[in-house]
Amino acid sequence: MNDTRKNIRFLIFVFILLFAAMIFYLIYAISVYGERWFVSPYNPRIANMQENITAGAVLDRTGKKLAWSDGDDRKYIADESTRLAVSHVVGDPLGLTRGAETFFAKYLYGFDEDAVDRLTGLLQGSKRQGSNVTLTIDAKLSDTIRTAMGRRQGAVVLLNYETGEILSAVSNPGFDPAKVKTYKGKTGSTVLFNRAFMGRYPPGSIFKVITTAAVLDNPELKLATWDCTGETKIGGKEVSCAGDEQHGNVDLFSAFTESCNTFFARQTLKLGAEKLKKEAEKFAFNVDFMFDDIIAYQSMYETPEDDIDLAWSGVGQYKDLVSPLHAAMIAGCIANKGSMMEPRLLYSADSASGRKLYTFASKQYKNPISEANANELKKMMVNVVKEGTGTAAKVKGYTIGGKTGTAQYTDDKGKTKEHAWFIGFIDDAKHPLAIAVLLEGAGGGGRNSGPVAAKAFKKAIDLGY
Numbered sequence: 001m002n003d004t005r006k007n008i009r010f011l012i013f014v015f016i017l018l019f020a021a022m023i024f025y026l027i028y029a030i031s032v033y034g035e036r037w038f039v040s041p042y043n044p045r046i047a048n049m050q051e052n053i054t055a056g057a058v059l060d061r062t063g064k065k066l067a068w069s070d071g072d073d074r075k076y077i078a079d080e081s082t083r084l085a086v087s088h089v090v091g092d093p094l095g096l097t098r099g100a101e102t103f104f105a106k107y108l109y110g111f112d113e114d115a116v117d118r119l120t121g122l123l124q125g126s127k128r129q130g131s132n133v134t135l136t137i138d139a140k141l142s143d144t145i146r147t148a149m150g151r152r153q154g155a156v157v158l159l160n161y162e163t164g165e166i167l168s169a170v171s172n173p174g175f176d177p178a179k180v181k182t183y184k185g186k187t188g189s190t191v192l193f194n195r196a197f198m199g200r201y202p203p204g205s206i207f208k209v210i211t212t213a214a215v216l217d218n219p220e221l222k223l224a225t226w227d228c229t230g231e232t233k234i235g236g237k238e239v240s241c242a243g244d245e246q247h248g249n250v251d252l253f254s255a256f257t258e259s260c261n262t263f264f265a266r267q268t269l270k271l272g273a274e275k276l277k278k279e280a281e282k283f284a285f286n287v288d289f290m291f292d293d294i295i296a297y298q299s300m301y302e303t304p305e306d307d308i309d310l311a312w313s314g315v316g317q318y319k320d321l322v323s324p325l326h327a328a329m330i331a332g333c334i335a336n337k338g339s340m341m342e343p344r345l346l347y348s349a350d351s352a353s354g355r356k357l358y359t360f361a362s363k364q365y366k367n368p369i370s371e372a373n374a375n376e377l378k379k380m381m382v383n384v385v386k387e388g389t390g391t392a393a394k395v396k397g398y399t400i401g402g403k404t405g406t407a408q409y410t411d412d413k414g415k416t417k418e419h420a421w422f423i424g425f426i427d428d429a430k431h432p433l434a435i436a437v438l439l440e441g442a443g444g445g446g447r448n449s450g451p452v453a454a455k456a457f458k459k460a461i462d463l464g465y
């Protein structure tokens with residue numbers, strides 16, 4: 001009898017504990033994810049709000065209207081090419097995508113208004129007017145970038161590496177927000193998927209920026225040289241250099257310039273999995289991106305079990321994954337003396353009565369590398385564009401730095417293909433711009449993505465950024 005009572009008491013105690021834990025988790029989750037749940041496409045409240053509130057407009061940084069309300073209709077910028085170029089950033093009226101239309105709903109639908117404003121609106125019985133949001137992007141620049149990508153699927157992110165402002169984030173293909181319903185539920189369609197922020201791709205050789213950062217932190221590895229014969233055997237398996245190239249005698253600087261896989265594979269083995277993983281995590285791999293303005297998927301670096309996988313992970317293959325947004329942040333961080341800024345998409349929010357509700361401020365996100373090492377890596381990246389694999393990204397009259405990547409993957413038909421990467425920056429205090437270009441299955445990174453980066457940089461400079 002006594003035992004039973006004891007057991008019951010114990011059980012009650014366990015239940016109370018579980019209940020308390022659940023409450024704490026709920027409070028935690030709402031405070032951390034609340035805003036993200038609110039903008040989820042599954043939240044019907046946004047649709048309901050549209051009945052009582054006229055949503056505000058979405059503008060680009062130059063004041064160009066990208067989306068606005070016309071009575072009960074939602075209108076989008078008339079020029080089709082621009083409309084497609086900014087579609088993923090702007091979003092859609094139904095909340096099927098995660099653009100500004102949903103992520104900044106609290107402004108557009110006047111949630112931020114004070115009680116007096118709301119009450120006045122209610123008493124007058126009229127529909128309330130939501131606030132306008134101005135984004136950091138430039139629509140014209142976005143259009144130029146989309147045109148440079150052509151029909152190739154992929155994404156480009158161009159940002160100011162000193163402030164974190166995103167000047168352009170193009171995900172190709174774009175969609176027509178007014179016809180968003182027609183894309184819904186189409187099996188196999190990835191049109192509504194924002195590749196720029198949520199696409200995760202094997203980085204290939206752009207990951208050598210991370211591996212090099214780790215090597216620079218290890219003085220005994222920094223000065224190592226290697227005789228590249230185009231391939232090297234690790235645990236009975238082969239790591240080879242792209243295009244059957246034999247790079248001969250290389251050191252860190254020349255191996256980076258020529259993107260020598262065998263050199264980096266050997267260096268990675270000497271570094272070890274733990275050191276490389278630690279370096280990757282300093283650069284925000286395996287980190288939940290909880291940015292204020294953007295929903296972005298996490299980048300991955302998994303610790304490999306055996307040597308051959310470890311070697312491949314150091315040249316950006318194995319299970320490494322990165323998004324174009326994160327790749328642009330990494331390039332920008334090297335140009336910005338090792339300081340990685342939080343990416344910004346919201347420039348300002350203004351109420352219908354002209355009240356400033358939000359003004360953009362920049363914020364450092366991470367500081368993964370010392371200024372001295374960042375500057376050393378910067379020199380290497382500048383040399384890549386000067387005379388290495390990235391010469392196609394040159395812009396006349398400017399110093400461009402970069403790293404190419406040709407990342408192998410297996411498509412759904414089992415065929416081996418290559419994603420074309422270029423990440424880079426302009427080394428110029430007047431134009432502190434960084435970029436990531438990713439073209440799916442397009443082949444060589446330098447050849448395909450380099451020219452897109454050059455065109456984007458050129459247009460951005462012309463526009464005064």
Ligand SMILES: [Zn+2]
Nearest residue numbers: 228241247260
């Ligand atoms: Zn090589």
